[in-house]
Amino acid sequence: MSHPEIPPGWAGQVALVTGAGTGIGLGVARALSDAGLRLALTYRNPAQAEAVVAQFAAEGRAAPLLLPLDVTDRARWAEVVAQTVAHFGALHVLINNAGVSVFGNADEASHADYDWIMGVNFGGVANGLVAALPAIRAAQGKRGVVNVASMAAFLPGPQAGLYTASKFAVRGLTESLRYNLAPHGIACALCCPALTRTSAWDSALKRPAAYAESGFGPVDETALRQFGTAFEAGMDPDEVGRKIVAGLVRGDGLILTHPEFADDFREIYEESLAALPQEEAPPARLEIERLRRAAMAQAKAGIAVGLADLT
Structure with a gap:
């Protein structure tokens, strides 16, 4: 397959996408496939992996390499990268996408809340970089890293303190990492999507037993599902995926997929300037x-x- 907006040099390169069983990860995978890249896709839910294989086959796409991965598992990360390189011969692109969305008042959070949310959303990104960057540096041709954060990396909220902290951390790491990767000729982008039509809202219903000791109040499933209806108004994940891949191949350092935040950015800019001492x-x-x-x-x-x- 080819995509008219993708410049030459990317076809045949190998991309590893985390959290690719559904949502934005799957949207990115399909866009990368359109660009002619070969794919290693990680997943947590075997049923979703089976659905991805069936979808790719029905659409006439090259079969991806499907690999189970918990992004907090460093040993498994090393295996995933090794399996990808063994299967394809190289690794050129890492899309750190997997994450959890959990809400609650930060002043009530427990150590388990911090360990889970930061461990997945920031630790998972760090684990991917440590595992994959040596292979990407050793590869030839077009290469890149995209760390998928969220508009929460810019916009804090009263119910999303820990989630916001994790995304601010991904933003800071990525914006610094860009300067380290440039001398190697490796593109590095921070992507901050906003409301997208996914099931990301239900992370609290899938909380691992190891992090059960939450300081947040008990999950009100009815309220959570009502909150989840807002995601139905979100951007199609395939559109988000296409924008991410387009930004990657352009070499953009910052990929913003949603246009509705001009007022927020203007307020941040004006408040920041006003806070500087006049001296x-x-x-x-x-x-x-x-x-x-x-x-x-x-x-x-x-x-x-x-x-x-x-x-």
Whole structure:
């Protein structure tokens, strides 16, 4: 298959997508398939994996390599990357997509709440990077990493403190990692989708027993399912997937899939500027910040930067 918006160089490359059994992960997988990439897809639910295999076959797509993965399992991550490289001969692209959406007041959260949400949403991304980056650095041709966060990486909410913290962490890591990967010729993007037509709202109903000691109130399944109806108004995950892949091949550092946040970003910008003290900074501090900006520009241009470049 081919996609008219995909430039040459990506067909035949190998992509590993986590959480690809449904939702955005599956949407990304189908868009990558359209671009001619070969796919290793991870899943938690065997029934979803079977459905993906059937869907790809019915649509005439090349069969993906399906691999079970809990993204918090570091040993399994190493096996997944090794199996992918053994099967295809290389790994060029990592799409860190798997995550959980859990809501509750942050002031009531337990250690188990933090361990679960941060462990999956941030720890899962970190585990993927540690496992996959050596193979991606060793590969040839077009390569890239996309860490899928959320608009919660910019917009906090009263019921999403831990979820927001995990997505802010993914944002900070990805925006820094971009400068490290540029000298290797590896694209690195932060993707922040918003409301998407998925079942992401039901994570609290699938809480692992190991993290059962929650400080959040008991799950009100009726209220949760009512909340889930909002997702029916969300963007089609295939559209999100196409936008992610288009951003990857353009080399975008930030991929925003939904257009409805101009007012929010304007407010963040204006509040941030207004919070800066209205006073002169001393020359020595200004010089340090000039060096920082120059180092960032160098790194973005693909020039390796060290601590010596910052003073």
